[in-house]
Amino acid sequence: MMRLFDTRARSLEPLVAGRTVRLYVCGITPYDSTHLGHAFTYVAFDTLVRYLEHLGHRVRYVRNVTDVDDDILRKARELDLDYTLLAAREVARFEDGLAALGCRQPDASPRASQVIPAIRQAVSGLLERGVAYALDDGRVYFDVGAAPGFGAFSGLDREQMHRQFAEKGGDPEATGKRDPLDFLLWQPSADDEPSWDSPWGPGRPGWHIECSVMAQEELGATIDIHGGGSDLVFPHHEAEVVQAESLTRQAPFSRFWLHTGMVGLEDVKMSKSLGNLVFASDLRERYEADAVRRYLLSHHYRRSWDHDEGDLADAAAAVKRWREAAGNDDERPDLAEAFHAAMNDDLDTPGAVRALDEAAAAGAGRTLRALAPVLGLSLTS
Ligand SMILES: [Zn+2]
Incomplete structure (x- = not known):
């Protein structure tokens, strides 16, 4: 029997699954070229799919596209390009790059922009459950103090959570919040950003709610394996767990959480901000x-x-x-x-x-x- 390391349990656990394995992997935000770290993650999950099929399973593999978030909207503004065109261009490059490494297409590639009604419904549901609150200016936050166990998934202490939250696009210093770690479910859009109507005013969803909604829309309330890079453990996956389980009142949201390591160059993690990127496409030109x-x-x-x-x-x-x-x-x-x-x-x-x-x-x-x-x-x- 196959065993996999579950991040949440922090141990190797036997993969007990039915004939169909439901797999959700966090995809890219399509605003810039994908580097070797991305290739490593998606080749690993492509290989997992192939091996599960080799063992006789059928895999339903969903990998989303985060086409509405701060990064892509900022880049679209810089390029003076509609964000949907930027997303289409970068998704095509990403998929071509993975196909060139022998990766197959997932069964579904949902986009955040296409599931807004389901996201609005999820935000309403979290407000009804009493684990979210709306501010007068159109922001809606998840209330981490109202849902027990925030931090249990990542195992980080409060100070570590605070630091990572700030580093990874959170807004710990924003006014009106009950707890600095409360994360956005809905927010007003800037004038040049896409905007959808909602009971809390026109705006757009937060990143974390996008993924848990796309996962549950495609795969149901409980999925078998949720994957992504290890840089997504906190706050992204911590938030996904707490909001999905608060909403459905069904735990676990995912029976396994798999996280891939980071790829570095000379002891430094590759990242866009550091500019030390190696691209799989460059390697493919030579190999x-x-x-x-x-x-x-x-x-x-x-x-x-x-x-x-x-x-x-x-x-x-x-x-x-x-x-x-x-x-x-x-x-x-x-x-x-x-x-x-x-x-x-x-x-x-x-x-x-x-x-x-x-x-x-x-x-x-x-x-x-x-x-x-x-x-x-x-x-x-
Ligand atoms: Zn995600």
């Missing part, structure tokens, strides 16, 4: 999809790591050996078993890659042909 993909999967999805050109060249050389060996007809059931043992152990793709390296060294072409596609490698150039 084939199989090589880049094997390079990404040689890192465990939960660990943070640094980009290394030498490791990438090694991955390309290894893929060449896999292809040469794939023509053989030998089989190595023991290595197939090692592959499955690794993948069952919290999606240990580095272990799975090692098993296939051994299969290549042993000339076990049949084993390679059967299992490389489970990692999303085609073995064809």
Whole structure:
């Protein structure tokens, strides 16, 4: 049986799931080019989908597009471009980039701008439940003091929460709030921002409510796996949990929470603000999809790591050996078993890659042909 590390339980737990696994992964805010950190996250979840299917599950995979939030609206203003056009352009680039790494399209890619009525309904529901409050100026906040357990998901103390909330786009200093950590569910739009009518005045939703509504619209009140980068644990996923469970009065909102590590460059996390980005598209100009993909999967999805050109060249050389060996007809059931043992152990793709390296060294072409596609490698150039 497969075990996965659940962030909420802080332990490895057996994945008990029905035939269909309902998976929601936080997608991008489409306002700028996607970098290697994004590629790592989405290749990891694409590989999880492939492996679950290999085990006989059907996966319903939903990955949203955050097309209404502060970042994209600010960028659209800078470029003097309609935010929907900016989103369309960047989503197309993002999807092309992932397709070039052998990632398949999710079953659904909902956009925040397309689920506004459901978001309004969720905000109304939270107000009715007494865990949210509306201010006279059109802002609606989630009341973290009214919902027990805020902070339990991330395990952060108040000071850490306060700091991360401020760093990641929260408004701890805003006036009128009951608690600095209360987060926006609805807010008035600036004059040049998109705006929708609501009982609290014209405006737009907050980021966190967008995701929990899209997840529940597509997958129901309880989903099997919710994923995203580890930078989303707080406040994004903490907020998603507390608002979804307050609204439906059903817990858990998601049975598993999976978080991917960050990709850095020379010990510094890649980020747009630091400008130290490596793009998967640049690597693809020099290396084939199989090589880049094997390079990404040689890192465990939960660990943070640094980009290394030498490791990438090694991955390309290894893929060449896999292809040469794939023509053989030998089989190595023991290595197939090692592959499955690794993948069952919290999606240990580095272990799975090692098993296939051994299969290549042993000339076990049949084993390679059967299992490389489970990692999303085609073995064809
Ligand atoms: Zn999200």
